[in-house]
Amino acid sequence: MEKFIVTGEVQLSGHVRCSGAKNAALPVIAATLLSAGVSIIHDVPKLRDIAVMEQIVTLLGASVSWEANTLKIDTTNINLIEIPEHLMREMRASVFFMGPLLGRFRKVRIYYPGGCAIGPRPIDLHLKALEKLGAKVTESFGFIDAEAKRLQGAVIHFDFPSVGATENAMMAAVTAAGTSYIRNAAREPEILDLQMFLNKMGAKVSGAGTDTIKIEGVEHLSPAEHTVIPDRIEAGTFLIAGAITRGDIVVHNVVPEFLCSVTNKLQEAGTKIEIGADYIQLQADELRATDIKTLPHPGFPTDLQAPALALLSLAKGTSVVTETIFENRFKHVDELTRMGARIRVEGRTAIIRGVSKLTGAIVEASDLRAGGCLVLAALAAQGVSEIENIHYIDRGYERFADKLRELGAQITRSK
Numbered sequence: 172m173e174k175f176i177v178t179g180e181v182q183l184s185g186h187v188r189c190s191g192a193k194n195a196a197l198p199v200i201a202a203t204l205l206s207a208g209v210s211i212i213h214d215v216p217k218l219r220d221i222a223v224m225e226q227i228v229t230l231l232g233a234s235v236s237w238e239a240n241t242l243k244i245d246t247t248n249i250n251l252i253e254i255p256e257h258l259m260r261e262m263r264a265s266v267f268f269m270g271p272l273l274g275r276f277r278k279v280r281i282y283y284p285g286g287c288a289i290g291p292r293p294i295d296l297h298l299k300a301l302e303k304l305g306a307k308v309t310e311s312f313g314f315i316d317a318e319a320k321r322l323q324g325a326v327i328h329f330d331f332p333s334v335g336a337t338e339n340a341m342m343a344a345v346t347a348a349g350t351s352y353i354r355n356a357a358r359e360p361e362i363l364d365l366q367m368f369l370n371k372m373g374a375k376v377s378g379a380g381t382d383t384i385k386i387e388g389v390e391h392l393s394p395a396e397h398t399v400i401p402d403r404i405e406a407g408t409f410l411i412a413g414a415i416t417r418g419d420i421v422v423h424n425v426v427p428e429f430l431c432s433v434t435n436k437l438q439e440a441g442t443k444i445e446i447g448a449d450y451i452q453l454q455a456d457e458l459r460a461t462d463i464k465t466l467p468h469p470g471f472p473t474d475l476q477a478p479a480l481a482l483l484s485l486a487k488g489t490s491v492v493t494e495t496i497f498e499n500r501f502k503h504v505d506e507l508t509r510m511g512a513r514i515r516v517e518g519r520t521a522i523i524r525g526v527s528k529l530t531g532a533i534v535e536a537s538d539l540r541a542g543g544c545l546v547l548a549a550l551a552a553q554g555v556s557e558i559e560n561i562h563y564i565d566r567g568y569e570r571f572a573d574k575l576r577e578l579g580a581q582i583t584r585s586k
C-alpha cells in the first residue's frame with residue numbers, strides 16, 4: 172500500500188492550477204451514453220474514479236481514447252445495459268448510468284453503488300425520480316432493474332436537494348415524452364455544467380443552478396464537445412493548504428463565485444484573500460477560530476469539511492463545525508487527534524479547541540477528503556508524518572503531491 176511522507180512546517184508559496192472537476196466530469200461521461208457517436212470532453216481530471224468510469228463505459232461497448240486531459244468517447248456500439256457488481260461497488264458515481272441507459276435503451280440493471288464510507292448513502296431519491304418518470308423499478312438479489320417503454324415527463328419533487336439524484340433525473344428526463352420539472356433540485360455548479368453539456372447534445376434543459384429545473388423532452392440527442400468546469404473542491408483544498416502553512420499562494424483555473432462560502436470562511440479565519448477573474452490569491456498569518464455548518468450549495472460544501480477541520484485545529488480559539496449532509500463524516504478526527512489536535516465530536520458537531528502546533532504522526536485516510544485533511548495537517552505539523560491508505564486520495568485529486576510540491580511542500584509518495 173502506498174503512502175505519502177510529508178515533512179511539515181514549510182510555508183507554501185507560488186502558483187497552482189486546478190484540474191477539471193471530478194464531480195462535473197463523472198455525470199458528463201455518463202451522459203455521453205445518451206447518444207450514439209463520438210463525444211469529446213476536455214479538462215477531464217486523470218484520477219481513479221474517472222478510470223473506473225472509463226472501465227465501465229468500455230465494458231458496455233464504448234471505445235475511449237485520451238489525449239492529455241481530453242477524453243474521446245465513442246458510444247456507437249453500446250451493447251450491454253448491465254453494470255457488474257464489482258464496478259458498481261468501486262464508487263458512488265456508478266449510479267449515474269441509470270438515467271442515461273434507461274433513456275436510450277429503455278432498460279438498465281445496476282447493483283447498489285459503493286464509494287467512501289461517510290455514512291449511509293441510499294439511492295431512494297434516484298429510484299423515486301425514475302419511477303415518477305414512468306420507469307418500473309424492481310429490486311431483487313442485490314440488483315436493481317429499471318425499465319420503461321418510453322419515459323414520460325413528470326413533476327419530481329425531492330424531499331432533499333440530492334446532487335446525484337438531480338443529475339440522474341435530468342439525464343433520464345431529457346429524452347422523455349413531454350416536459351419535466353425537478354423541484355427542490357440541488358443547485359451545485361456541477362449541475363449547471365451537466366445542463367450545459369446536455370443542451371450541447373440537443374436537450375432542452377433550463378433552470379440548473381436554481382431549485383427548479385425544467386426539461387422539455389426531445390426525441391434524439393447527438394454527441395457533443397465540452398470542457399468541464401474547474402474543481403472547486405480541489406481549489407478549496409489548495410486554499411486551505413496555503414492558509415494552514417501561513418503561506419502566500421495563487422490558485423488558478425477557478426470560478427470564484429462557486430467558492431464564495433469558502434473564501435468567506437477563510438477570511439473569517441483571518442486570511443487575506445484577493446479575488447481575480449479566474450484566480451484566488453491567499454495570504455495567511457495568524458488564524459482565528461470560526462464556526463462552519465455544511466449545507467447544500469451555495470452553503471459551505473461538505474467535501475471541504477475535513478480540510479477545514481485541519482485548519483481550525485490550528486486556529487486561535489474554539490470553533491464549532493456542524494456536518495448536516497452526511498451522518499458519519501468525522502472519521503478524520505481520531506487521526507487529527509494523534510497529531511495533537513483537540514477536537515470533541517458530539518453527534519454531527521465537532522468542537523475544536525485550537526492548538527499552537529500539531530506534531531507529525533503515522534495516520535490513515537478513511538476516505539477521500541479525510542485523506543486531503545490529513546495531508547494538510549501534515550504540511551503544517553512539526554516533523555514527519557506518514558499518511559496511509561492514499562488510494563482514497565487518488566480517487567479525487569489529480570497529481571495531488573506533484574501540485575503541492577510545485578507550491579514548495581515536502582511530500583513524497585512511497586511504497
Ligand SMILES: CC(=O)N[C@H]1[C@@H](OP(=O)(O)OP(=O)(O)OC[C@H]2O[C@@H](n3ccc(=O)[nH]c3=O)[C@H](O)[C@@H]2O)O[C@H](CO)[C@@H](O)[C@@H]1O
Pocket residue numbers: 194197263264291292293294295296297298331332333334335336357473474496497498
Ligand atoms: C459524485 C458526486 O457528485 N459526489 C458529490 C455528491 O454526492 P451525492 O450525489 O451522493 O450526494 P447527495 O446530494 O445525493 O447526498 C446528500 C445527502 O442525501 C442523502 N440521499 C441522497 C440520495 C438519495 O437517494 N437518498 C438520500 O437519502 C445522502 O445520504 C446524503 O446524506 O454530492 C455530495 C454532497 O454535496 C458530495 O459530498 C459528493 O462529493
Ligand SMILES: C=C(OP(=O)(O)O)C(=O)O
Pocket residue numbers: 194262263264286287474539540567
Ligand atoms: C464524497 C465524495 O465523492 P463521491 O460522492 O464520489 O463518493 C467527494 O468527492 O468528496
